Each structure stands twice: as C-alpha cells, then as structure tokens.
Amino acid sequence: MSEIDPKAYQERLDRMSQILGDIVQHADQQALVRCPYKNKDNDCTAKFGCKFQRKPAPDRAFFQCSSDDKLDYRSAWDMEPQAYEEMQDKIRSQKKDRPQKGSGTITHQGEKQTLKSRQTIFDYADALKAEVPTSCFRSGICHECIVEVRKGMDALCPRTEAESFLKDDYRLACQAEVVDIDAHIEFAPLRRKPKILTLGREKETAFDPYVVRDGDRVFYEGEEVDRFRGHVYGLAIDVGTTTVVMDLVDLETGQSVAVRSFENPQRFGGSDIMYRISYDRDHPNELWKTLVNAINAEILSLGELLGFVRQEIYEIVVAGNATMRDLLFRLDVQGIGQKPYKSTIEDEYLAGERETTGIYQSSRRVGIRVNPKAKVYGVPIIASHVGGDVAADLAALDMGRQDEIVMVVDVGTNTEVVLGNKDRLMTASCPAGPAFEGGGIKFGMPGYDGAI
Ligand code: SF4
Ligand code: FES
Incomplete structure (x- = not known):
C-alpha cells in the first residue's frame, strides 16, 4: 500500500468538510422556508390535514402545497423527536383548532349556514353550493374568487396582502376568514349569471367570414x-x-x-x-x-x-x-x-x-x-x-340607409341615444347607472337564479 501523503490527505479532508459544510448551510436555509413534508416535486406528503393542502393535480398522487413558506420550519428538521412532534402539532393546528360553533349565520341567496371558527367565505360557499370561481386552489393568486360582502364586513379578518387591490365591500373568498362567529354575514360572488334576452328577430345578412x-x-x-x-x-x-x-x-x-x-x-x-x-x-x-x-x-x-x-x-x-x-x-x-x-x-x-x-x-x-x-x-x-356597442346597433338596424328619422336608445349602465337617418346621425351618451341591469339597487334583485 502506498504511503499516505499527509498534505494530500489534509486537502481531501478539507474538501469533504467544505462539501458537508455547504450541505448543512443549505439545509439551514431550506429549513427556514421549506416544509419538511414537501417532496422533491413540491407536493405535500403529510398524512394529516394542513390548511395549505390543495387538491392533487389530475396526474398526481399527493396534495399540492400552497404555503407561502413564511413559517419557520427549523424545529421540524431537528433530530429531536420532541421538536418534530411540536412542529407537527404547529402545522396541524393551523387547520385543526377544533372549530367553535357560534350563534351567527352566513347567507347566500337566502340559504343559511351557522358560523364556525376558522372558516373562510370559500368554505361556506362550498357548503352553500355557491359557485365561486378559482384557478389557484384558493391560494390568493388568481384573484378570481372575489365576493361582495353585503353584510357583516366587520366579522371578517383584515384584508391580506393578496387582497390589497380590493376596496369597499369586496374580499377574496379564499382569504376572508370569519373571526366573529356571532355576527350575521351575507355575501354574493361576482360573475353571477343573469337571465338575458337571447332571442330576437333574425336579420338576413351576407355571410362571408374571414x-x-x-x-x-x-x-x-x-x-x-x-x-x-x-x-x-x-x-x-x-x-x-x-x-x-x-x-x-x-x-x-x-x-x-x-x-x-x-x-x-x-x-x-x-x-x-x-x-x-x-x-x-x-x-x-x-x-x-x-x-x-x-x-x-x-x-x-x-x-x-x-x-x-x-x-x-x-x-x-x-x-x-x-x-x-x-x-x-x-x-x-x-x-x-x-x-x-x-x-x-x-x-x-x-x-x-x-x-x-x-x-x-x-x-x-x-x-x-x-x-x-x-x-x-x-x-x-x-x-x-x-362606443362599439352603438356601432353594432347601427349596423344591425342599417341606420345608414334609413329615409325616415329613427331614434335608437341603448339603455345600459352607460346609455346612448342616436337620432337621424341616412343623411345625418347625431348621438349622445350619459351614465344611467347600473340600476337598469339590477346593479346597485337596495330592494329587489335582477334576473339571477333565486329571483323566482
Ligand atoms: S405546509 Fe402543509 S401543505 Fe405544505 S407541505 Fe407542509 S404540511 Fe403539506
Ligand atoms: S381562489 Fe384564487 S385568489 Fe382566491
């Protein structure tokens, strides 16, 4: 066996120490921002409920993790079983604080639920079968789950950073957690489906698509x-x-x-x-x-x-x-x-x-x-x-070829009037407010589901 060269030996030893030191440093940094239950694909492998779990992607076996990684996970990486248990409890408690039942209610289109602690408006929307759009697994990213809180705004947690673009009585359903469970809350998702007139008089037009x-x-x-x-x-x-x-x-x-x-x-x-x-x-x-x-x-x-x-x-x-x-x-x-x-x-x-x-x-x-x-x-x-909606009205009515004087009134939140015939057309517009389409009204409701 060849003799060990002390210098080369020390160099190798130093190199190994450096590699291991880098690993420890990296692990230290990761422990600050990475939950130990996340696997290499960033899926959640935890066998308990955590509020950051989102339903698995179609081709995956594990939950997706929507955590913003703001929790300090270091104790969960410790070798001490006790610290591990503590961390497990900490994560678990984010969801599993036994929900308290309150005396308040939350209402959507006349349907009611009794309030419980630690529930978001999205959770109640699920229970009330209210359709709230989402494409981010309720993580505050897509901004699609906006709801109008018609009553009980004070019963909700303060706006989160994800909601900084919202004002007045609007909240993201996935972020708005109910904190006063004795209050009475009423909400309505945006993007409701009105019943509109879909049939009209058909008009013969030349059909020549691009x-x-x-x-x-x-x-x-x-x-x-x-x-x-x-x-x-x-x-x-x-x-x-x-x-x-x-x-x-x-x-x-x-x-x-x-x-x-x-x-x-x-x-x-x-x-x-x-x-x-x-x-x-x-x-x-x-x-x-x-x-x-x-x-x-x-x-x-x-x-x-x-x-x-x-x-x-x-x-x-x-x-x-x-x-x-x-x-x-x-x-x-x-x-x-x-x-x-x-x-x-x-x-x-x-x-x-x-x-x-x-x-x-x-x-x-x-x-x-x-x-x-x-x-x-x-x-x-x-x-x-x-705008272009009036241009479409004029094209549909063939206003440019009318001999008689005709008046068109397009009633909407912005209302336009056009008057004239083939020789001259005059137009004006005014804000009529959303009431004609059922918006901003105090009594009654527009033609949405639940009106009858
Ligand atoms: S934070 Fe929650 S959801 Fe994300 S990996 Fe950890 S336990 Fe799973
Ligand atoms: S569900 Fe995407 S922001 Fe709320």
Missing part, C-alpha cells in the same frame, strides 16, 4: 392557420359595464351555437365607467385580468359542455363602450375619463395616425385562450363614450 375551411385545413384570410379539428367557431362578445354576453357562432353555417351571459366581474372596481377608469389608474391591469379570466372560464365550460377544444375558436369580435373595450385590449383608458373624453385610439384617429377606431390584436396579446392564431377585433367606437 375564417374558412378547405378540406382538412383551416384558413384565415387565405393563410393556413390550423388543421380542421371538427369545428370552425367564432365568438362575439358584448362587454357591458354590468353584463357580458358571449355568442359562440359556427363560422361554417353562420348559426349561433350557444349564448352565455354573466355579470361583468369588474364590479369590484366600481359600478360605473368613471370609477373603473380611476380604479385602473390605481391598480393597472387588475380589471383586464378579471374579465379575461372570466371569459376564459366561460370558453372552457362551453367546450366541456359542447365537446370542442378552445383551439377551434379562430376569431373573436368584441363590442362595448369605449372604456370596456379598451380595458379588454389593455389600453390606457385615462383619457376617456377626463375632458375632452377621448380614448387614445380616438386621439390617434383624429390625428390621422390610424384609418379607423377599430382594433385588431392577436388573441395571445389580449389574453383570451383560443386558437393561438386567432385575432380579436374590437368594433370601432364612434366618439368619446359612444
């Missing part, structure tokens, strides 16, 4: 965009301040396949346009994100119901007042809120920088999850607050 199928290929204005997957669909969206309506249209036949309507979930940013504009200044993109999430959720649910995939939607047309349309297109809307009430698009049009006040953008840019090659067309606005 998207066509040729054999097993789909073309958009002559450019091949996809293989034929079974359907060629388009989507028409009317974005109102209070109500959003979506019409899924078969672009091969021109027939409507399904109509969906839901309350515009941007209500937490104020019930009328001016409030929404100032809200968007203070919290950029929150309103856009909320609406796009709602539209995407409806597309997904329509696909599940009717058996198609979102990639089979190749074109989207959006009509709405100038603010609603431009918020969806992620444009700066501040100009519409102050004199002379012009949108950036209208300014550019008046300066001769664009030929139309209509907008074309890719669905990716807008954030709507359909075919990646799909385009979103925003119907041209007329002027100031008179």
